[in-house]
Amino acid sequence: MRIRVNPIDCKAHGVCAEMLPEWIELDEWGYPILDGEELPEQLMAHARRAARACPTLAIVLEGGGR
C-alpha cells in the first residue's frame, strides 16, 4: 500500500500524525513528513484510520488490501 499526502488539501491539522506516529511526524509548521511511500503491512490498518480521520481527507492511499 502506498501512502501520500495531497499537500494542497493538507491544512496541517496533524490528526494523521496522532493516528500513525510510526510513519508520520510533523514539521515545525505542523505539516506531515512521511517516512516513505511504501507502507509495511502491519501499519496498513492504522493508515486507513488515519486517512479517515483527516479533516480534509488529504491522506491518499493506493493499492494494497484496501
Added chain:
Amino acid sequence: MSVVAASAFSSNPLWYTTRSTGVVAFVLLTLSFAFGLAATKRGLASRHWPRFATQALHRNVSLLALAFLVVHIFTTLADSYVHVGWWAWIVPGASGYRTVWTAFGTLAFDLVVILIVTSLLREHMSAALWRAIHWAAYVAWPFAFLHFLGTGTDAAHGRWGIYLDALALIFLGVAAGLRWLTSDEPSGPLRSVQRTVR
C-alpha cells in the same frame, strides 16, 4: 395558556419520556457542538489528549444524541395527549400543537440527520462539499435551542428549563468565540526571520 400546555403535569409515562429524552438530546447536542468546535483547535491537543479523541467524542455524542432524539420523537408521536401530526417528525409545521415551536424541533432534527448521514459517508463525497454541508450545524443547534425554549420551558414546571437553555447558549457562545477568535499560529524564536521577506 391553553389547557393542553397547563396540563403538563400529566403522569402519562410517554409524556415524561418525551420530555426527558428531549432534554437529554438537547444537552448532548450542545456537548457535541462544543466537541466539534474543540476538534478544530490544534492548540487544545496534547500527547495525553490527542485530537482524534475529541473527534471521536464529537462523533459518538452526536450518535447518542440522535438515539435520544429518535426516542423523543417516537414517544411524542405515540402520545395521544398532545396532537402532533404523524408527519411532524420530518415536515416542519405539520404539528397542531405549538406549531411554530415544534417546527423548530423538526428542522433541527432534519438538519442533524443530514449532518450525521453526510459525515458517515464523508469518504464518498468531496471534502469541500462535506464541509459546506457541515456548516448547517450552526443552524441546527439554534433551532434546537428555540424548540426547547418554546416547548420545554413551561414556567409551571419550574424555572430549571429556562436556566438550562440559557446556560447552554452561554456555554456555546463562549466556545464558539474561543474557536473563532483565537489563533492556532505557532510562535517561536524564528518568527522574525520568517517574516523578513514578506
Added chain:
Amino acid sequence: MNATRVKAAPVWERRLLATVDDGPDLAVHQQHWGPLPSARAPELLSAVQASGLLGRGGAGFPTARKMLTVAAARGRTVVVANGAEGEPASAKDRLLLMRAPHLVLDGIQLAAKIVHADEAYLVLHGGTGTTEQVYAAMHQRRDRVGVELRELPAAYVASEESALVHWLSGGEAKPTFTPPRPFERGVNGRPTLVNNVETLAHLATIVRRGGEWFREAGDADEPGTLLVTVSGRGVDRRVAEVPTGIRIGDVLERAGVDVAGSQAVLVGGYFGTWLPADLAAQLPLSHHALRAAGGALGAGILVALPRDSCGVAETARVAAYLAAHNAGQCGPCLNGLPSLAGALNALATGRWDERWWPALERWMAVVPGRGACRHPDGAVRFIASGLSVFAADVAEHRAGRPCASVSSPALLRVPAVPPAWR
C-alpha cells in the same frame, strides 16, 4: 534585450534561427523551409523518434515518447504550445515567437496531427509585443487545427505543466496535485500534449529534413541544436543557437562574456544551479554532463557572475523572488521558502545571527519533495548550490563581515511585480 541582433559564429549552423535576419513573414519561412509536409501521423512520429529530440522546456524528456503516450489515448486530445517563459533570465522562447513564429505554428499543426488533437493553444506572456506578432503570423496562414492564443498571468510557477493546464481549464494558474498528469487528464479532462515552443519548432524542421539530419549536429545522445540565453556583465539575455554538447566556455565567450573574470555560472536558470566558473566553462552543454556535475541544463540559461559581485547577495535576491512566487497551496513551500529567503537576506545584508544556521539547514532538508510541484525542490537546490559555490563568502557573511561587493549592481533579473494567478 538583444533579441534583434543574434550573433552566431560561422562554425555554428543556424537552424531554428536561419530566417531570423530576414523577418518573420510566411513567405520568408516557406522560401527557406518549403511547405508544411503532408505526411501522415505515423510517418511524422517515426521521424521524431529517429531524431532523438528531447524537450526544450527544461525537463529534457524524450519528445517522441511523450507524443506516443498522448497519441495512444482514446478520444479527443489537446496540444498546448508553452511559450510562457517563466524564467526571468530566459529570452529564447520570445525570440522564437517574434522572429520565427511559423516554425512554432508549423510544429503545433504537426503535433496536433500526431496526437489527433482538434484543439490547440499557444500560451505566452503578454505585454511584450509577442502576442501581436504571433497573431499577425497566424493571420497569414490557413491551418487545419485552430490555435487559440492565450496570455498567461505573470507568475514563476504559472508555466508549470499542470498549472498551465489548470488555467486553460478555467482555474488559477497554480500547479495541481498529480497524478493524473496532463498527458492523461489535461485541459478540460482531455489527454493533453504540452510542449515548449522550441521543441515544436525543432519538430517542424525534423519532419522536413529528417531525423538523421537532426542528429548531424550536437551530442550523440542528446542530438540537435539548442537555443541558449546568455547573460553576464554587459550582456543582457543574448540568445544563440548552439549544437548540444558544446563547451559552455565557448558559448559564453562568443556571447561576449568575460569568462576569466567570472567566479561562477548559473546554469539552468533559477530552477538550475550555480557552478564554479572554471568547472562550468569546461562542461559540455548537455543534460547528462551537467547532471553528472551536480547541475542541470534546464531551459538553456547561462548567467556568468563577475568576480567582484556578491554571490550571496544574488542568491538571496533570487531566493526572495522564488519565495514570493510560491502558489500558497502547500505548507512546506509557503512556510519554508520565505523562512529560507529571510535567513539568506539577513546573511547577505550583515544582520546574521549564527543561531539561525541550524534552522537554515533544517529547512533545506525538510522543504524539498513535499509540495504539489517541484518549485520548492528547485528553490532549495538553487540555494544549496549558492551556499556551496560561494562557501568562502558565506563564511565571511556568517562571521559578520559582509563583502563590499554586496552593494555592487544586481546582475540576476528579479521582476518586482507580485505573482498573478488568473
